Amino acid sequence: MISHNGRSGKLAVSIRGDQVYVSLNELAGFLNLRYYENHEKKKTVLYLNNGEIKLSAYNSFCVINNDEVTQMPAVTFWQNKVIYVPVKYFIPVINKQTGWAVKYEGMQTAFLPTAWSSNDSAAAAVNLKETGNNLLGVAYEKKKNGLLISITTNKNFASTDLSVWRNKNWLYVTVSGGRISDDFAGAVKKLEQLSLIGKALVFRHKASVQISLQLNEEIDGQEVVYDSNSGAIQLILRTPTPNETGNHKTNHDGLNKDKWKIDKIVIDAGHGGKDPGAIGKNKTKEKDITLSIALKLGDLLKKNGMMKVDYTRTTDEFISLKKRTQTANAMNAKLFISIHCNASKNRKSQGFETFFLSPSRDDEARSVAALENEAIQFEDDKNVYGDINDEKFILASMMQSVFVRESEELAAMIQQGLSKKINLRNRGVSQAPFYVLMGASMPSVLVEVGFISNKTEEKYLLTEKAQQDIAEGILNGILQFVKSNP
Numbered sequence: 001m002i003s004h005n006g007r008s009g010k011l012a013v014s015i016r017g018d019q020v021y022v023s024l025n026e027l028a029g030f031l032n033l034r035y036y037e038n039h040e041k042k043k044t045v046l047y048l049n050n051g052e053i054k055l056s057a058y059n060s061f062c063v064i065n066n067d068e069v070t071q072m073p074a075v076t077f078w079q080n081k082v083i084y085v086p087v088k089y090f091i092p093v094i095n096k097q098t099g100w101a102v103k104y105e106g107m108q109t110a111f112l113p114t115a116w117s118s119n120d121s122a123a124a125a126v127n128l129k130e131t132g133n134n135l136l137g138v139a140y141e142k143k144k145n146g147l148l149i150s151i152t153t154n155k156n157f158a159s160t161d162l163s164v165w166r167n168k169n170w171l172y173v174t175v176s177g178g179r180i181s182d183d184f185a186g187a188v189k190k191l192e193q194l195s196l197i198g199k200a201l202v203f204r205h206k207a208s209v210q211i212s213l214q215l216n217e218e219i220d221g222q223e224v225v226y227d228s229n230s231g232a233i234q235l236i237l238r239t240p241t242p243n244e245t246g247n248h249k250t251n252h253d254g255l256n257k258d259k260w261k262i263d264k265i266v267i268d269a270g271h272g273g274k275d276p277g278a279i280g281k282n283k284t285k286e287k288d289i290t291l292s293i294a295l296k297l298g299d300l301l302k303k304n305g306m307m308k309v310d311y312t313r314t315t316d317e318f319i320s321l322k323k324r325t326q327t328a329n330a331m332n333a334k335l336f337i338s339i340h341c342n343a344s345k346n347r348k349s350q351g352f353e354t355f356f357l358s359p360s361r362d363d364e365a366r367s368v369a370a371l372e373n374e375a376i377q378f379e380d381d382k383n384v385y386g387d388i389n390d391e392k393f394i395l396a397s398m399m400q401s402v403f404v405r406e407s408e409e410l411a412a413m414i415q416q417g418l419s420k421k422i423n424l425r426n427r428g429v430s431q432a433p434f435y436v437l438m439g440a441s442m443p444s445v446l447v448e449v450g451f452i453s454n455k456t457e458e459k460y461l462l463t464e465k466a467q468q469d470i471a472e473g474i475l476n477g478i479l480q481f482v483k484s485n486p
């Protein structure tokens, strides 16, 4: 479905690699734009009411009014004498030139990370929609254990569109794809009437809206979700409940410095339940190895006593990727470690590797993330994840950049800890877009402890000794990190 100026229609798509393309002619037809095609030179000029955009086949450049050039992150292609454009990158170019608000709303069918395989498909349709402002108003509700701020919307937001992070006594909420009128800032300003909130500010960016809230009081945690029932973005600020205040430190000397101490870790054993993870030649299931190592690591950390330990799972149960970081956020964990075993078609691939979240362009790292992200096939609501290739995802993960430095440092220390304990090949630290690390409000890493697809490593990972050594290696990395981040 597409709509523009109130009209609706459908555009066929073609998928190349991880991009969704539409025919430029069809798009022009829909938008009532004239165009001129030069089949020999494989060029098309699109005439806007206030200028023109020239496109060439197999080229990522849009030449605007013959002098300005914009580059899209993907190239066009040529098929049946028509230029096909990567729709999500080309729509913003049109909008920028025309001042329109044509909206690419993703594919009608779920568009999952399997799109890495280069299959063509004309079956799906692209949703394009003309929309105006989509963040409409702000309401709040005081709850016994916190504050619920609702932002009413007329658009469905994915979890990857939303992020919240806290730095000292400021809370930053980012809505990727959010658009507001001037009235919206006034509505947000009203939050300043609340005793919990100091300043309430709104920043309008090109592709997002950021709401910054200054907190007058300590909070226990924060979360932002899109509630499809009410059609609202909900920001939940948890405050200490009255019966908890007894053991809650009330240090109003700025916000409690202890709040930022690394006093809690959540250990995430990858996969579980109906999701076995990777399976080795001898039928070893990744989910069993990860759980065993996670529990051993937890025991070691508990024995060490430096921080509280929690798990996303302690039994063979299925937990969605989103739920894992939500658990860590809800527990106000200061570190999040997800444990996995790697797998590769190449049976010789070997070694251990630690990842932190980033919109990586490195193919090898991306393929590890793609493999781990496949876990969402077991989930009921796959749409909450959005498209990992989408710039929104990249934006959302960038929003976590406040933790990137720490996450990278933690990853490096875990690699070092492991290299001193186990004899497998050290594959180093990499960055890749893992769903399971998305939305974590703390430094977070994913450890691939070895290749279950490698016969030797599969056998090794099954041994009690290996699992213990790996747990100790990770422990030493964590302790090193804590030491250098007092």
Ligand SMILES: [Zn+2]
Pocket (backbone or CB within 6 Å): 270, 271, 277, 278, 286, 339, 340, 341, 372
């Ligand atoms: Zn895994």
